[in-house]
Structures are given as structure tokens and as C-alpha cells.
Amino acid sequence: MVEFLTEPLMITVLLSIAGVAIVYELFSSKFGISGFIGLFALLLFFYGHFQAGLAGFGTIALFAIGIMLIFLEFFLPGAISGTLGLAALIASLFLAGDSPLHMGISIFISIGISVAMIFIMVKVLGKKMVLFNRMILFDKSGNEQGYVSNVNRTDLLGKEGIALTMLRPSGTAIINNERLDVVTEGGFVDQNRKIKVIKVEGVRIVVREL
Numbered sequence: 001m002v003e004f005l006t007e008p009l010m011i012t013v014l015l016s017i018a019g020v021a022i023v024y025e026l027f028s029s030k031f032g033i034s035g036f037i038g039l040f041a042l043l044l045f046f047y048g049h050f051q052a053g054l055a056g057f058g059t060i061a062l063f064a065i066g067i068m069l070i071f072l073e074f075f076l077p078g079a080i081s082g083t084l085g086l087a088a089l090i091a092s093l094f095l096a097g098d099s100p101l102h103m104g105i106s107i108f109i110s111i112g113i114s115v116a117m118i119f120i121m122v123k124v125l126g127k128k129m130v131l132f133n134r135m136i137l138f139d140k141s142g143n144e145q146g147y148v149s150n151v152n153r154t155d156l157l158g159k160e161g162i163a164l165t166m167l168r169p170s171g172t173a174i175i176n177n178e179r180l181d182v183v184t185e186g187g188f189v190d191q192n193r194k195i196k197v198i199k200v201e202g203v204r205i206v207v208r209e210l
Contacts, residue, residue, distance in 0.1 A: 005048025
């Protein structure tokens with residue numbers, strides 16, 4: 001059984017099954033049957049290599065940490081935990097392999113199959129990856145919900161008021177019984193002088209002395 005599990009072809013099959021199962025879980029909102037299938041395939045891989053003396057306890061520990069981080073990804077926002085977990089898994093695979101070349105080929109094939117699975121899920125089946133949905137903010141704050149980037153005070157055009165402070169060239173004025181920050185065209189205006197709004201640019205209110 002150990003010889004069978006450590007054959008290059010069987011390694012490729014186990015890693016491909018694990019890769020496809022992990023990809024399917026990325027489109028699921030919670031851990032399911034496919035996740036257990038992928039986990040079982042990886043356990044078989046490491047069991048065979050451990051019994052053959054190729055994988056030590058350090059490699060098994062790295063594998064366990066990777067699984068734990070990927071599992072935490074389903075409960076934590078962002079993709080940091082899942083990315084670290086995937087990196088730990090790949091590192092443990094290389095450490096467990098007898099030949100880095102054969103292991104690299106097996107991992108490359110399994111990744112290729114996994115990418116094909118992602119293409120099928122997205123393009124053919126029209127599925128959305130739950131992991132990416134956690135990374136992207138889809139909520140919009142538009143005018144319909146009462147959100148505005150700034151208040152455009154065009155209603156003040158032509159209104160007259162009093163300079164509450166000296167405008168040099170910016171300052172404070174009272175217009176329509178409202179205290180507002182204003183700016184002149186460039187010149188200074190003394191305190192308590194009458195002013196008139198001649199231009200409004202967003203929140204910038206331009207006044208001129210009467």
C-alpha cells in the first residue's frame with residue numbers, strides 16, 4: 001500500500017483530487033463533502049510518504065498548520081489566512097516528496113486541473129467565488145440612499161450677508177442667518193462689511209464686497 005501511494009502517478013491523482021476539491025470549496029459558503037474528500041486525499045498522500053520514511057513530523061506539522069489556516073479562511077475576512085495556508089500546504093508537499101522534480105510535475109498538473117475547474121465553474125456554470133466576494137466591497141453609497149460626496153450650495157448664489165470675521169481672503173460670514181466659511185476673489189474684506197455670493201464651486205463659496 002505504501003508503494004502504491006508513493007508512485008508518481010498516484011501522487012498526481014491524489015493531488016489533483018485535492019486541488020479540485022479545494023477549488024469547489026472556494027465556491028461554497030461553508031466547508032462540505034468536497035472539502036472532506038480533498039482532505040482525505042491529502043491525508044492518504046502524507047500517510048504513504050510518512051510510512052515510507054520520506055515525511056517527518058515537521059512536514060506533517062506544516063501540513064496541519066496549512067489545513068488549519070485554510071479552514072480559518074471560512075470564518076475570517078480577507079484572504080490572508082487562506083493564502084498562507086495554501087503556501088504551507090505546497091511547502092509541505094515538496095518536503096514530503098522523494099524527488100523535487102517529480103513532485104513539482106505532480107503539483108503543476110494538479111494546479112492545471114484546478115485552474116480548468118475554476119474556468120468551468122465561472123464560465124460554464126456561472127458560479128461566483130465566495131473567497132473573492134469577501135475581499136471585494138460591493139455595497140454602494142449613492143444619492144438614492146442619501147449619500148453625497150459634498151454639499152453643493154448653489155442656493156446661495158446672489159445672496160447677501162455680513163462678514164463675521166475679516167476675510168483675508170478666507171474667513172467666516174453670516175448669510176441667510178447661517179454661519180459659513182467663505183473666500184473672496186483675492187482681496188481683503190474688513191469685518192462687518194456687506195458681501196454677496198458670486199460663485200459656488202462645491203463647498204467653496206466665493207464672495208465679493210458690496
